Amino acid sequence: MNTNALRSLPQIDTILRAAEGNPALTEYSDVQIANAARAVIDGIRADILSDNGGQVDGTIDTIIIEIFRRLAQDSVHSLRSVINGTGIPLHTNLGRAVMPECVAEQVKLAAMEYTTLEYDVETGGRGSRHSHVESLLCQLTGAQSAMAVNNNAAAVLLALSALCHGREAVVSRGELVEIGGSFRIPEVMEQSGAILREVGSTNKTHLRDYAAAIGENTAALLKVHTSNYRIVGFTAEVGIGEMCELGRQRGVSVIYDVGSGDLTGSIFVGAGSARLSQDTTPRNGRVNPYPTTEPSVREGIAAGADVVLFSGDKLLGGPQAGMAVGRADLIAKMKSHPLARAVRIDKLSLAALEGTLRLYAAGKEGEIPTVAMLSATSEELRERADALVAILPQVAGLEYSVEATMGEVGGGSLPGVELPSWAVAIRPVPTNNHPITIMELEHHLRTRATPIIGRIVRDTYLLDVRCIERRHFAEIGAAMGAVGL
Numbered sequence: 001m002n003t004n005a006l007r008s009l010p011q012i013d014t015i016l017r018a019a020e021g022n023p024a025l026t027e028y029s030d031v032q033i034a035n036a037a038r039a040v041i042d043g044i045r046a047d048i049l050s051d052n053g054g055q056v057d058g059t060i061d062t063i064i065i066e067i068f069r070r071l072a073q074d075s076v077h078s079l080r081s082v083i084n085g086t087g088i089p090l091h092t093n094l095g096r097a098v099m100p101e102c103v104a105e106q107v108k109l110a111a112m113e114y115t116t117l118e119y120d121v122e123t124g125g126r127g128s129r130h131s132h133v134e135s136l137l138c139q140l141t142g143a144q145s146a147m148a149v150n151n152n153a154a155a156v157l158l159a160l161s162a163l164c165h166g167r168e169a170v171v172s173r174g175e176l177v178e179i180g181g182s183f184r185i186p187e188v189m190e191q192s193g194a195i196l197r198e199v200g201s202t203n204k205t206h207l208r209d210y211a212a213a214i215g216e217n218t219a220a221l222l223k224v225h226t227s228n229y230r231i232v233g234f235t236a237e238v239g240i241g242e243m244c245e246l247g248r249q250r251g252v253s254v255i256y257d258v259g260s261g262d263l264t265g266s267i268f269v270g271a272g273s274a275r276l277s278q279d280t281t282p283r284n285g286r287v288n289p290y291p292t293t294e295p296s297v298r299e300g301i302a303a304g305a306d307v308v309l310f311s312g313d314k315l316l317g318g319p320q321a322g323m324a325v326g327r328a329d330l331i332a333k334m335k336s337h338p339l340a341r342a343v344r345i346d347k348l349s350l351a352a353l354e355g356t357l358r359l360y361a362a363g364k365e366g367e368i369p370t371v372a373m374l375s376a377t378s379e380e381l382r383e384r385a386d387a388l389v390a391i392l393p394q395v396a397g398l399e400y401s402v403e404a405t406m407g408e409v410g411g412g413s414l415p416g417v418e419l420p421s422w423a424v425a426i427r428p429v430p431t432n433n434h435p436i437t438i439m440e441l442e443h444h445l446r447t448r449a450t451p452i453i454g455r456i457v458r459d460t461y462l463l464d465v466r467c468i469e470r471r472h473f474a475e476i477g478a479a480m481g482a483v484g485l
């Protein structure tokens with residue numbers, strides 16, 4: 001052990017005096033600088049004690065540089081923006097839907113200014129948080145009444161608690177799904193106090209199964225869209241129309257959790273790969289011949305569902321939120337249930353939700369990034385990939401090309417639907433004894449201040465351009481320019 005080296009380490013006070021007025025450190029507080037100085041000294045001391053003392057440079061200048069490095073590293077926000085090169089528009093781990101600027105402006109206003117959140121400007125008295133989106137939701141879905149809560153998981157919990165507590169909710173065994181790890185329909189039902197009455201089998205449930213299960217204590221028939229998987233082969237599922245007919249005849253409500261919530265039936269997946277609704281009207285000259293796999297909210301209401309539940313940040317393309325739309329008396333029960341307060345939507349999400357719904361109401365849903373990404377055509381994506389590859393700087397040992405890829409929608413929406421897309425493909429030049437591997441490239445891009453998230457397929461790094469905007473090109477160029485530096 002090098003006791004001399006230990007003894008000659010500068011005192012914290014000496015370091016702080018030397019750092020005083022250093023322009024690189026002006027944005028940090030004295031406390032931050034002192035804490036960083038202590039951490040640096042502790043690190044050097046540990047190195048000396050572990051007999052790495054020979055390599056340790058304990059001069060004041062080196063220590064100050066190290067302090068700056070640490071402070072700069074710590075000041076990077078943990079929750080920060082990334083560039084999504086996965087080709088998955090609703091990537092749950094990357095925050096699902098992103099907002100257009102006009103919606104983000106409303107969020108900014110709601111964040112910086114006082115708002116009419118629960119204030120009625122006509123009466124000068126208390127207003128309702130629900131008032132800001134209720135009429136929009138009714139208009140867009142055809143429902144009588146509506147409310148928004150924290151997310152769809154909360155909407156399901158609240159609906160079951162308010163409408164089925166202590167009574168039975170009848171569900172098909174084929175619909176007892178798990179969504180996103182901790183959200184399982186049977187467990188949510190237990191939490192809500194509703195009694196789960198399972199009917200049918202995993203692959204087949206018939207109307208007679210529901211009919212036979214209805215009794216004195218039945219509160220509702222529950223239909224859950226199996227968002228994140230598909231059962232294929234020998235299957236039977238009862239449509240929402242038939243279930244609603246049965247519910248009407250027997251006097252029990254029908255609750256329909258549609259999950260993703262295609263709102264207007266106008267989201268077309270581009271490139272002719274799939275269509276998200278039953279609506280066959282061509283939009284923007286695009287007709288998609290494929291059958292739908294996502295139910296629309298309006299269809300659920302039109303079929304007679306008493307309450308339809310859906311997410312704000314899946315196909316809708318809005319903020320994290322959960323919507324309940326349907327019969328006024330049932331929605332009123334949900335609004336006044338004690339849990340409603342615990343799962344209420346916050347003002348920033350509410351601002352974003354109103355902004356998003358207004359775009360739908362104005363027929364401008366094409367401005368919503370999720371909708372635009374899903375409906376981008378193959379030609380548009382190809383052009384974008386060509387434009388991106390054109391601005392990337394050459395990197396020794398790596399070569400670029402533009403290639404066709406397959407993405408998916410993500411967020412537990414449209415399972416099994418592939419999104420044909422285009423990507424910038426990066427791979428080592430075969431003849432070069434390339435200094436950088438694809439794994440190293442992926443790591444380099446992922447660990448930058450603005451992480452770039454792509455995919456490795458065999459020995460190729462792929463940046464799918466579906467979720468990459470032209471405003472991201474410069475950052476990607478800079479990142480490639482910094483490869484190996």
Ligand SMILES: *Cc1c(COP(=O)(O)O)cnc(C)c1O
Nearest residue numbers: 151152153179225227259260311
């Ligand atoms: C995604 C989903 C949920 C949960 O919605 P969140 O908004 O993520 O809480 C519930 N039910 C179904 C059918 C879903 O697809």
